[in-house]
Amino acid sequence: MGVMRRKIFILLGEDDPQGQSTILVKAIGLLIVVSIALAVLATEPVIRSQHLSLLRTLDIIISVFFLIEYVARLWIAPLKPGNSRGISGVIKYALSPMAILDLIAIVPTFIGMISPELYVVRIIRLIRIVRLGRSNTFRKSIQLFHYAITSRKNELTISAIYTGAILFISSVLMYLAEGGIQKDQFGSILRCLWWSLITVTTIGYGDVYPVTPAGKLVGSITALFGIAVVAVPIGIISSAFSDAIRQEDSKSDS
Incomplete structure (x- = not known):
């Protein structure tokens, strides 16, 4: 037994x-x-x-x-x-x-x-x-990803602050540009924050959009900044993850 x-x-x-x-x-x-x-x-x-x-x-x-x-x-x-x-x-x-x-x-x-x-x-x-x-493979992957996040926490924190600033500024500007015309969609900064988040993350549902020239200008600038919002943290994490894999491989070889 x-x-x-x-x-x-x-x-x-x-x-x-x-x-x-x-x-x-x-x-x-x-x-x-x-x-x-x-x-x-x-x-x-x-x-x-x-x-x-x-x-x-x-x-x-x-x-x-x-x-x-x-x-x-x-x-x-x-x-x-x-x-x-x-x-x-x-x-x-x-x-x-x-x-x-x-x-x-x-x-x-x-x-x-x-x-x-x-x-x-x-x-x-x-x-x-x-x-x-x-799964040992899955567990090891999670550990590597966790290491990648923690090893670049300062850079990711800066990126998060940058993202938050863009969301807030674009929400305020959109409220000023569209709040008086589209009160249901942009009648408050909180409502504009939803639009900013969807625009910055490049999702763009299309249910809420600016109609004034000023609003369209704010939307265009926000969309351009959104590229960096997505690309910067992805680049940071990818680089850190690659470093973690190389370190793991070097440990296995030694």
């Missing part, structure tokens, strides 16, 4: 000092993606009406697999470094955030089996996307 528990412990990627994902862990990651795709497809009325039985069957099969995995992780929990032996180690794992999320993601499927009218509850399965955080 102890040998089998140890093998499962290794298969579930709990004992890999190099951070490499096992085949089983990769398969679990693939199933998570498939289950999320099924949950998304089930929200489309046409697909749901035509293939509800197939969607339910696949969902049940995947959920049973995840339930087995959940029980297996409970069983091997005492082997994890830092966990207590015996039942206390199992309880400690069961109360961990990741284990609770696992359970929350599994339960809706079985609720839908008991009460079909509650099938919509299964949308909670989308929480399974959080489980991708177990």
Whole structure:
């Protein structure tokens, strides 16, 4: 029994000092993606009406697999470094955030089996996307991204201040230019702030736009500054992320 528990412990990627994902862990990651795709497809009325039985069957099969995995992780929990032996180690794992999320993601499927009218509850399965955080590759990517953000926090702070200043100034100018003519759209600086945010981020829904020459001039200048608002932080983060990857590669080679 102890040998089998140890093998499962290794298969579930709990004992890999190099951070490499096992085949089983990769398969679990693939199933998570498939289950999320099924949950998304089930929200489309046409697909749901035509293939509800197939969607339910696949969902049940995947959920049973995840339930087995959940029980297996409970069983091997005492082997994890830092966990207590015996039942206390199992309880400690069961109360961990990741284990609770696992359970929350599994339960809706079985609720839908008991009460079909509650099938919509299964949308909670989308929480399974959080489980991708177990992947060593995903976890390492998050760590690199976090390093990239923190290592350039001063530059990003300056960029954020610059963005805030542009939003505020353009909102005030647009209020002065359009506030008296389009009171519903630009009747306050707060309303103008919505327009400024959409313009600066280059989204431009088109539901609110200036009609006066002064307003169009403010809009044009705001749009030009918006290019820098988007490009500057992206460039900072990209550069920092590349540096983080190079440092990680140099550590691996040494």
